[in-house]
Amino acid sequence: MCIFNQLKEFSRLGALGVLGGQFKSATRYNPCPMSPHDQPTRPVVTRFAPSPTGALHIGGARTALFSWAYARQHRHIPGSKFILRLEDTDLKRSNAESTRGIVRDLAWLGLNWDEGPDPKAADPYAQQLGNNGPYFQSQRAELTFKHNYEHYVQLLIDAGEAYEDNGAVRLKMGSHRGDITFDDAVYGRIEVKAADLEDFVIRKGDDGGRLPTFHFAVVCDDALMGVTHVIRGQEHLTNTSKHAALHDALAKVTGDPVTWARPVWVHTPSIMNPGGSKMSKRDKAKAAREAAKNAKIASADGIDATRFNAFMEGENNDSDIAMSIANQLAVSLPEIEVDDFRRSGYLPAALLNYIALLGWNNGDNIEKFDLDYLIQYFSLDRIGKSNSTFDRVKLKSFNGDAIRALSAEDFACELADYVKAYRQQDWGQSGVFNGDDWLAFCTGVQERTHTLPDPLDANAYLIADDDTITYDFSPKAVRKAIHGSEGEGIRLLEQLRAIFDTLPEENFGHAAHEAIAKAAEVFGGNMGKYAQPVRIAVSGGVVTPPLDVTLDLLGKSSTLTRIDRCLEQAKAQTGT
């Protein structure tokens, strides 16, 4: 096993302190863990309940993060836990692939659950009975014991709280129940007039497999699983009057006001696009559609024609089609889902840190923190009410900071894994670089890296064949360094080439660097005057890691070959 991988595993095992260095850790910040807000003495049970109809959305990730952090904050109270439950009562849209993706993405983020599907299970739908029944609502519906939704539907009908309507069952609202008032931890007290409340379906008819609707399943499961705090997106705020009514009705018909007590509702504001629309996979689909239209392509790899055409007509926004088109046309799509951010080279630590700040802050001007800090300081009453715009530029800045906070070994490991996974190349160890060179390369590029692919794209010349390096002397900086001052760069390059030729191959870059420094000292001028022509000669451009690292990685022979080629072309151009 790669030493870097071992090191990484080790660091991952070490608590959840995902960030070190300049990132503030909770313990450093506040030696006294007593927070100003509530110190509940009762257990806190939260859950993340996505519907497996697509990949894990960035907004879902934030909901999961808050739910997770709040449960972890209270883990010292026995019974506190974080549950993952899959809401798959929409048979047509739910699928196992989505479940796998959600489980994988949550695991990647490091948000572990106390109860929920086994992340290692081959078949995500293999039924697992926890203390409170299975974690898929479709499975809960099949059961015949206390978790069966149908049992409660019947109780409501018998008590005159609900009635059948074309095979479906509706809960009586309106004047039957009166005005509904509930409290939200973020938005405060919400009052809805009886006249604005309509009877709503709690169990679907035959077309829907007689399954419970989302509203009914959610209330039953939360109550039966003992969920105390329901943290979810604010699109559910209006729905909550229905859920409140359901809790109250069920408490009444079962005579069990404890189990069916209303939970604490916590609605989080939405995350928006810079354009103002809600961040959704539709944005990815839209970008892909536009690219496909511009390129006038009529199919996409691995996508059958019917789906492709439906996609182009806007009849679906499937991410796999969008991705296929993007790959085919080599265009990038806006990151929307957690997996998109991983592909783009973001670290979980940075992503988590950034989204935690979208709608929450500790009021202490501390922006860089790790999960330990969030667990310690997270509080419901510091969640904001207004929607926030997702700023990828700021995320990138956070990611750069997170990358710089990694040890050189951890960074080397992250990068090697990334290259393997998304470039299907092996740059480290046994691959393009040998072990020492790989670490040297990573060390050289680490502080210039904002997202993982940055150093790959910027340093392709390093692994290119010597004769594929091309020289474009038209950009200003290059022209100046080579042809400026009547070809001074060319003359310097010739002199340096002669010196380089006498240097040993061992530690060539280091020796070459010293030679350049000495030349600058002896002949005058700053080091850049000498280093830039060399940099251009070996890379074709003006930006590389420090020259000693670059030349070490390249080796003496490549360096000389490239200088020769550069001189040849520069002179040829001067001649004409």
Place this chain on the structure above:
RNA sequence: GGCCCCUUCGUCUAGCCUGGUCUAGGACACCAGGUUUUCAUCCUGGUAACACGGGUUCAAAUCCCGUAGGGGUCACCA
């Protein structure tokens, strides 16, 4: 359209509940300067906001009312 919710620098936000300490603080971005062999990093400084209109008050970003703008929701989707 009905109902619900929101509104501080370009963006994320602190401050608002408990009016005066706010000539409104921080971060990202941007601009200028410095460090540096390039780029980046790092350091210093700067530009930039209380949506609008009324009211209450000695005093309002903070309290009240209205207007405008934005979001959500009105499915046998979740």
